[in-house]
Amino acid sequence: QDLAKKNTANREIIEARKRLLEEWLAWRESQIEMLKEMGAEIELNGGKVQQEEDGDVEEVE
Amino acid sequence: MRPILLSGHERALTQVKYNADGDIIFSVSKDHVVCAWFSHNGERLGTYHGHQGALWTVDVDPTSTLLATGGADNTMRLWEVKTGKLLKTWDFETSIKRVEFSPDGRQLLGVTEKRSGHLGSIVVYEIDPDPQAEQTSEQSLRIVCDESKATVAGFSYLAQMIIAGHEDGTVSQYDGKTGELLYNAPVHEPDMQITDLQWAPDRTYFITASKDKTAKLVVTESLEVLKSYPTDTPLNSAAITPVKDYVILGGGQAAMDVTTTSARQGKFEARFYHKVFMEEIGRVRGHFGPLNYVAVHPQGTGYCSGGEDGYVRVHHFDKPYFDFLYEVEREQANL
Numbered sequence: 168q169d170l171a172k173k174n175t176a177n178r179e180i181i182e183a184r185k186r187l188l189e190e191w192l193a194w195r196e197s198q199i200e201m202l203k204e205m206g207a208e209i210e211l212n213g214g215k216v217q218q219e220e221d222g223d224v225e226e227v228e
Numbered sequence: 229m230r231p232i233l234l235s236g237h238e239r240a241l242t243q244v245k246y247n248a249d250g251d252i253i254f255s256v257s258k259d260h261v262v263c264a265w266f267s268h269n270g271e272r273l274g275t276y277h278g279h280q281g282a283l284w285t286v287d288v289d290p291t292s293t294l295l296a297t298g299g300a301d302n303t304m305r306l307w308e309v310k311t312g313k314l315l316k317t318w319d320f321e322t323s324i325k326r327v328e329f330s331p332d333g334r335q336l337l338g339v340t341e342k343r344s345g346h347l348g349s350i351v352v353y354e355i356d357p358d359p360q361a362e363q364t365s366e367q368s369l370r371i372v373c374d375e376s377k378a379t380v381a382g383f384s385y386l387a388q389m390i391i392a393g394h395e396d397g398t399v400s401q402y403d404g405k406t407g408e409l410l411y412n413a414p415v416h417e418p419d420m421q422i423t424d425l426q427w428a429p430d431r432t433y434f435i436t437a438s439k440d441k442t443a444k445l446v447v448t449e450s451l452e453v454l455k456s457y458p459t460d461t462p463l464n465s466a467a468i469t470p471v472k473d474y475v476i477l478g479g480g481q482a483a484m485d486v487t488t489t490s491a492r493q494g495k496f497e498a499r500f501y502h503k504v505f506m507e508e509i510g511r512v513r514g515h516f517g518p519l520n521y522v523a524v525h526p527q528g529t530g531y532c533s534g535g536e537d538g539y540v541r542v543h544h545f546d547k548p549y550f551d552f553l554y555e556v557e558r559e560q561a562n563l
Contacts, residue, residue: 184505184556191473191504192560194454198432201449202385209290209331210385213429213470214526215248216290216332 231514232270234532234540236263241534242284243521247292247309250525253532254295255540256283262297264309267525267532270542276307278314285326289333293359296336298324304338308359316363318353321346326380330387331431333357335368337390339378348377350392350402371407373400379422384448385431391448393422393436399451413451416440423479424465424521435475437466443477445503455506461495465521471528472550473503473557478519478533498522498533505554514541 202210209216239258246253246267253265260283262276281300288295288309295307304324306316318338326339336355342348352369356362376396383404384391390402397416402409416422420440427434433454437443443466445455457466463479480496496518497511517536524531530544553561 181556184554185559187504188556188560198430198449202430202432205386207385207430210430210432214290214331214427214431 231512232542234263234265234270234272234542235538236265236272236275237261237538237540239282239538240517240536241520241538241540242282243286244523244532244534244540245286245288246523246525246532247288248290248526249292250527250529252288252292252309253523253540253542254286254288255534256286256297256299257534257538258282260299262286262295262307265540265542267530267542268544274312276312276314278305278317279303281323284323287328287336289329289355289357290331291333291357293357294329294333294355296327296329298327298338304336306336306355306363310359313359315359318351318365320351322348326378328382329355330383331385332387335383335387337381337383339381339392342373342377348373350378350381350390350407352390352407369405369407371402371409375412380425380436382425382427382434383431389448391425391434393425395419395421397422397438397440399425399436399446401448401451411451413446413453415444415446415451415453416442423463426465426467426523428468429470429526435466435468437463437477437479439463441479443475443501445475455503457501457506459499464518465533467522467524467531468503469524469528469531470526472552474509475501475503476522476524476531477501478522480515480518480536482518482536496535498531502554509552512543515539 237257244255253267255263260279264273283299285298298304300323302320304318322343323341337352340349350371351367376394378392381392387404392400397420399415401411416438417440424437439462443457444453465478467476477499496515497513500510515535519533521534532542
């Protein structure tokens with residue numbers, strides 16, 4: 168019976184984590200969408216500025 | 229892997245920062261000197277001399293061209309990273325507690341200390357990214373903090389907003405163009421100072437550390453608290469790791485504030501928490517005093533901490549760090 172209790176507790180923890188992770192991923196997606204709409208290139212590039220000296224980077228107007 | 233110990237400072241470290249590529253670490257200390265180090269081997273690259281007092285803060289622009297510093301000599305300074313040349317000195321009535329560049333590096337903010345007759349403020353300057361250029365003395369923005377002084381501040385995505393943490397435990401959101409206060413939220417315990425504010429890579433959220441022994445993950449847009457990380461010691465710093473969903477917290481009670489002074493009692497450890505699940509997953513010991521700042525390599529391959537003990541400790545993460553996954557994360561990854 169103890170084992171059954173433990174299993175239920177574990178399952179609850181796992182379910183809670185699953186919920187937290189899903190909520191987090193959904194929120195992240197909404198924020199990335201927001202940055203895209205605003206054209207936040209540096210932010211979408213993880214904070215890195217694309218430097219002009221990099222010959223392989225094309226400027227798109 | 230064994231940490232690399234950077235010993236070059238003679239007094240407590242106050243802030244450490246990686247550049248965008250993560251190959252250089254800049255450190256500032258109460259010893260008046262700014263140091264630059266290679267992050268992979270800890271070799272010292274150079275020093276920047278000129279400040280006449282303790283240094284509180286440092287930041288490097290996104291192209292690693294310009295370095296900004298601020299300190300107890302009431303100046304904020306701009307340096308050329310490569311040559312160590314002092315490009316500009318801005319003078320104030322009080323200390324500069326925090327400097328930070330905007331995401332594009334074209335604006336620089338400074339947080340000024342409060343002193344009798346002087347309210348704390350946040351000042352902003354337009355920056356010319358060319359190191360040959362003459363930099364302006366004119367502030368493009370000045371926000372006066374008449375409620376509670378700001379202790380930390382930074383620019384949001386697109387520099388649309390300025391976010392500040394205050395001495396009274398609240399966080400403010402200001403309009404990045406007009407400086408108008410948009411919103412103020414009680415993020416930490418009342419009158420428990422916010423000691424650090426660090427951004428997620430895309431600046432849609434940030435983490436704050438406080439003397440109330442917690443760190444909080446906050447939404448930039450709404451100042452809603454998403455996550456809370458409770459610890460057993462006053463925190464001086466908190467950082468978000470890219471690649472893995474962790475946060476790193478640093479702090480500890482200063483020796484003068486406790487009756488017992490052993491490292492164990494002081495809790496001088498970097499603490500790792502899972503960012504989403506808010507569970508502690510590990511600790512790293514090493515410093516002989518409080519951790520005053522923790523910074524994460526921008527590619528998420530390591531971190532460094534600056535201590536009250538005068539050392540910077542640089543850690544490169546091992547394979548188990550990257551391999552570690554909660555069961556639900558593994559399932560998610562396999563979807």
